[in-house]
Amino acid sequence: MRLSDDSVRVEPLGSDHDRAAFNCGNESLDRYIRTQASQDTRRGVARVFVAVLPEEPKRIAGFFTLSAAWVTASDLPPEEAKRLPRHPIPAALVGRLAVDRGFARRGLGSILLADAVKKIMAAAETVAMTVVIVDPIDDAARAFYAAFGFRSLQGPRQQMFLTLPRAI
Ligand SMILES: CC(C)(COP(=O)(O)OP(=O)(O)OC[C@H]1O[C@@H](n2cnc3c(N)ncnc32)[C@H](O)[C@@H]1OP(=O)(O)O)[C@@H](O)C(=O)NCCC(=O)NCCS
Numbered sequence: 001m002r003l004s005d006d007s008v009r010v011e012p013l014g015s016d017h018d019r020a021a022f023n024c025g026n027e028s029l030d031r032y033i034r035t036q037a038s039q040d041t042r043r044g045v046a047r048v049f050v051a052v053l054p055e056e057p058k059r060i061a062g063f064f065t066l067s068a069a070w071v072t073a074s075d076l077p078p079e080e081a082k083r084l085p086r087h088p089i090p091a092a093l094v095g096r097l098a099v100d101r102g103f104a105r106r107g108l109g110s111i112l113l114a115d116a117v118k119k120i121m122a123a124a125e126t127v128a129m130t131v132v133i134v135d136p137i138d139d140a141a142r143a144f145y146a147a148f149g150f151r152s153l154q155g156p157r158q159q160m161f162l163t164l165p166r167a168i
Contacts (some may be wrong), residue, residue: 003162013037013048013054013063022060024098026137032096033063040065046095049119051112062099062108064116069075069093069133071161076131080163084130091131091161092120109144117162124164132162 013019015038019059022033040046046065051058053061069089071080094116099108134150135157136142142160150160 003103003111004107005111007053007134008051008061008108008110008111009054010049010051013041013050016058017052017060018048018058019060022063022098023101024062025101026098027094031135033060033098037063037065042054043071045155049112049115051108059104061098062097062112064097064112065093066116066119067095068127068129070145071131071133071153075155076161077154089131090127090129091133092123092129093133093135097134113145113148121164130164132146132164134160134161134162 010014015032019034019037023030037046037048041048046067048063048065050060051062052059067093071091072088073084073086076084076089094113097109097112097116099112117132120129123129132150133153134145136145136159145160148160153159153161
């Protein structure tokens, strides 16, 4: 059964969440939430948000991370680059996003990505940001992000981007 926005709560990772049980099928993402996410939060290098269902508040159904980042105009397609200055362009990075296998293909990845973009748009009212960057780990992840309009960035890191709507 597909999950709806109001059947899921997205909240900052806390000490009560069961990080050890998370399993999205990708070893490096599982290891990240189990061993590194809390440390990244403490060090202020990433904000980590988890999705839980109200009836299982400790079980992590999915998570994503947000950090500040930048890109250069030459990383962007020419039609985007021509509207932007030559110095670094402020961006937000959804560094990691994953869904536990028990919740796969039920719309949770979409809910998490929409929540991440909403948080970024709210933050961009205070700290200017032009694009959202993601780091897809494989072709399935690329297909997932492409379904939301993300396009490939130039450069060796195979990142993808989405331009934020301009307020003015
Ligand atoms: C990629 C991932 C986050 C998708 O989460 P999800 O909850 O299964 O995604 P959704 O159900 O919201 O899917 C939304 C759409 O994305 C696309 N999509 C999702 N998974 C896909 C896959 N494996 N292959 C191709 N397209 C995919 C589809 O268009 C899908 O719509 P549909 O189900 O109506 O066809 C999840 O599979 C995951 O955690 N994978 C391992 C980690 C990972 O790859 N993270 C992303 C990079 S860091």
